[in-house]
Amino acid sequence: MRFQIPIGPQHPALKEPIGLRITVEGEIIRDADIRLGYNHRGIEKLAEQKTWIQNIYLTERICGICSHSHTTCYVQGVEKLMELQPPKRGLYIRTLVAELERVHSHLLWLGVAGHEAGFDSFFMYTWRDREIVMDILERISGNRVHYGINTIGGVRRDLDELQVKYILDSLEILRKRSEYYKNLGTTEPSFVARLAGVGYLSKEDAIALCAVGPTLRASGVPMDVRKDDPYAVYDEVPFEVCTADTCDVLGRAVVRIKELFQSYNIIEYLLKNLPAGEIAVKAPRRAKPNEVVSRYEAPRGENIHYIKSNGTDKPERLKVRAPTLANYAATIKMLKNGFIADVPLIFAAIDPCICCAERAVAIVDARTGQEKVVPMNILKQISQKISANKERKREAEWPL
């Protein structure tokens, strides 16, 4: 018998509205379906009515965690349209904020993974240390979430000596703490046993379904926009692309922990080699008719903006594809044939309360194979009707 369990779109256990419909047979997930659009805000349409500068602040509000990813992706595309070359120092600061954002996003993810795996002290530890990064970001930009540091042609705020020293000091603490998490997260047997083998996504599937970011890299594909298509200053900064070949949630955790250390190295390199000079150049109001494809490696994977200009001060078209959308097709694949208890882990950021979801049941007739969906009370009536005429075995014994 197959049950269909709807989770969401509005659900006490979900942090964001998304419609999930999971078909289970016993404990095993046979099919999963995703319905999007509950949070669709029409940003692409709105962007066509706003000026180039206004759109920076609009794209910043696409996401609350990787807000800098979207502005950087947008801004570096617009700079190509306007034929601007931002100064080196501006690019260094832009990259610095990008890497700090990656650190805070990965620490957040690690915490959520710990929480979903039932390791809540890990969750509290990582989120406490995430505050260190948030404090650094606040020191640099004045804000904790929407940094508002990008502008067309550079960045809006400069760094001074005190800030550089503060970041380097904080980085030492973060390095030490991350070292501890690395040992804890990869050697603690119950944690590893919970993550290993869950949400398997083979290399072939990951490529075919166009997965991106740590999900793809954990399936052994070394694809990273920072390396493949270097933007900003990534062509001068030494770093490695982190991969894992276990193709499961453990691999995704390992990739993210490895990337944390790469990000610390990048941040240190950027601060020690920070060039002097201007941080921004003045941008014109209009852009000539042209088009550009801008790519960026967000903490969650490849982020791509396609921008088309028509000679006015507003874009003709702004197409945004955030990394999470690219990973949905792969997520459905991961969920299939897994256990229902693994849904929260695989869906990591989603914490569904399955037993309190309203339910409908699909009954497969064993003889004809036909499926029909009936609510629970009808099912109860059917079972009563069947059992009412049955002869009761008074002397039945427990078969043991």
Place this chain on the structure above:
Amino acid sequence: MNDQALIDKANESLKDKVLAITNPAPRRIFLKVAVENLLEAVNWLKKDLGFTHLSTISGVDLGQSFEILYHFANNYCSFTIRTEIPRDNPQLPSICELIPGAILYERELQDMFGITIQNIPDPRPLLLPDDWPVGNYPLRKDWKYERPPEVIPGGKK
């Protein structure tokens, strides 16, 4: 691999099916093909050049026609195949046979531009609500949003 080698290969393999090929910036190539040759071009790009990753599909409303851009990427560059379809008969073949990960982007195109994707494995709406009025395609240029008049239940006091 470099940009010029990719352009030469495109001209060599697709010959007169190449309507235009441009290289406006390093590591960015735009190839234009007719819609009948789209599947062949995608197949060639995937099989011969190893571009297996589809970043996204963008649609642009050009007034008389729609321009559809398929952004592919590999570990060297971003390769875009573009095609144009008439606005009064927007039909597009599905590339899900070749690139299974394209399904969500194709469903998005159907919702937002009202383009019919032929042979799409799953034609249900993805983003728009179930009670969305038929024939309203938000990313078409002539579609304007008008806020419905606010109705206060029970009337204003």
